[in-house]
Amino acid sequence: MKPSVGRIVHVFADPRHNNGADVAPAMITRVWNEDEPPSVNVRVLYDRDHTGWMTSIPLYDTREAAEAAHAKLIAEFEAAGSQPFGPPFRAFWPPRV
Secondary structure (H helix, E strand, C coil): CCCCCCCEEEEECCHHHCCCCCEEEEEEEEEEECCCCCEEEEEEECCCCCEEEEEEEEEECCHHHHHHHHHHHHHHHHHCCCCCCCCCCCEECCCCC
């Protein structure tokens, strides 16, 4: 799908700050590029009493693709002898049901 301002995507969230859920909805506020994967800014709507921003994050077609990209990043960090921090800052299109 083509990203555009106002579209809803899902992002990974820390369950401690999202009422136990590991995914939160987010609205695209800026599309930076349409390369593969595209890069977007989003306003995150956590299932709590706050919202948040994620900027310049990659957008994937599916959750599985976003998880695979994150696993690859972790492997690269581990190969370099370090560790990434925090949840994966990636967005993906919600599944169609």
